[in-house]
Amino acid sequence: MPRGQFITFEGIDGSGKSTQVRRLTQTLETQGIEVVTTREPGGAPGAEEIRQLVLTGDPDRWSAETEILLFTAARRDHLEKTIQPALDAGRTVISDRFADSTRVYQGATRGDLRTKVDQLHEVMIGKEPDLTFIIDMDPATALQRGLARNSGEDRFEDFGLAFQETLRAGFLALANDFSDRCVLINGDRDPDTVAVDIADAYAARV
Ligand code: ADP
Ligand code: TYD
Numbered sequence: 001m002p003r004g005q006f007i008t009f010e011g012i013d014g015s016g017k018s019t020q021v022r023r024l025t026q027t028l029e030t031q032g033i034e035v036v037t038t039r040e041p042g043g044a045p046g047a048e049e050i051r052q053l054v055l056t057g058d059p060d061r062w063s064a065e066t067e068i069l070l071f072t073a074a075r076r077d078h079l080e081k082t083i084q085p086a087l088d089a090g091r092t093v094i095s096d097r098f099a100d101s102t103r104v105y106q107g108a109t110r111g112d113l114r115t116k117v118d119q120l121h122e123v124m125i126g127k128e129p130d131l132t133f134i135i136d137m138d139p140a141t142a143l144q145r146g147l148a149r150n151s152g153e154d155r156f157e158d159f160g161l162a163f164q165e166t167l168r169a170g171f172l173a174l175a176n177d178f179s180d181r182c183v184l185i186n187g188d189r190d191p192d193t194v195a196v197d198i199a200d201a202y203a204a205r206v
Pocket of ligand 1 (some may be wrong): 011012014015016017018019020060145146147149187188189190191
C-alpha cells in the first residue's frame with residue numbers, strides 16, 4: 001500500500017481554502033489517488049459537535065485559553081477517528097485547517113499563547129502535515145467574501161478586520177518558520193489560477 005500524504009490548507013477566513021480543497025481533491029482523484037477530504041474544527045461526529053460550540057455565539061464567549069482546549073479536543077477526535085485511519089489505509093488526507101490554525105488564531109492574536117499551544121499539541125496530537133498550503137490575501141477582501149456566505153459560523157469573522165490583519169501576519173510568520181512543509185499561495189486571483197498554482201506546487205513536492 002503506498003503511503004498516503006497528509007495535506008492541509010490554512011489561511012484567514014474567506015481566503016478560498018474550501019474552494020481550493022475541492023479543486024485539489026478533483027485534481028488528485030483524476031490521477032487515481034484516493035483522497036479523504038475533511039475539515040477542522042470537525043471532521044468526525046464528536047469534533048463536529050465541538051465545532052458548534054466554538055464557531056457560534058459572541059466573540060467573547062470563550063477565552064483564547066479555553067479555545068485552545070476545545071480546538072485541541074476536537075483535533076484529537078478528528079485524528080483518531082478520521083485522519084489516522086485514512087493515512088493507515090494508504091489514502092491521501094486533505095484537511096481544511098489543522099494545528100497551524102490554533103498556532104495562529106489562539107496562539108498569536110490575544111496575547112502570546114503560542115508556547116501553550118505547542119505544548120498541548122506535542123502532548124495530545126504530535127502530528128504535522130507533509131504539505132501545507134497557506135493561502136495569503138488582503139484581509140478586507142477575504143472578510144467580505146466570508147461574511148457574504150452568511151454561514152452562521154462567523155464568531156471569528158466578528159472579531160473584525162484588525163483581527164484578520166493580525167492573523168495574516170501570523171500565517172506569514174508560520175510559513176517562514178515551517179518553510180520545509182509550507183507553500184505560500186497568493187489567493188487574490190481567480191480560483192482557476194490559484195488552483196493551477198497549487199497543483200503545480202503539489203506536483204513539485206510530492
Ligand atoms: P474559506 O474556506 O477560506 O473560508 P471559501 O473557499 O469558502 O473560503 O471562499 C469564500 C467565498 O469566496 C466563497 O463564496 C467562494 O465562492 C469565494 N471564493 C473562493 N475563492 C475565490 C477567488 N479566488 N476569487 C473570488 N472569490 C472566491
Ligand atoms: P472555517 O470553517 O475554515 O472558517 P472560514 O471558512 O471562515 O475560514 O474555520 C472555522 C473558524 O475556526 C475559523 O474562523 C478559524 C477558526 N479556528 C480557530 O480559531 N482555531 C483552530 O484551531 C481552527 C481549526 C479553526
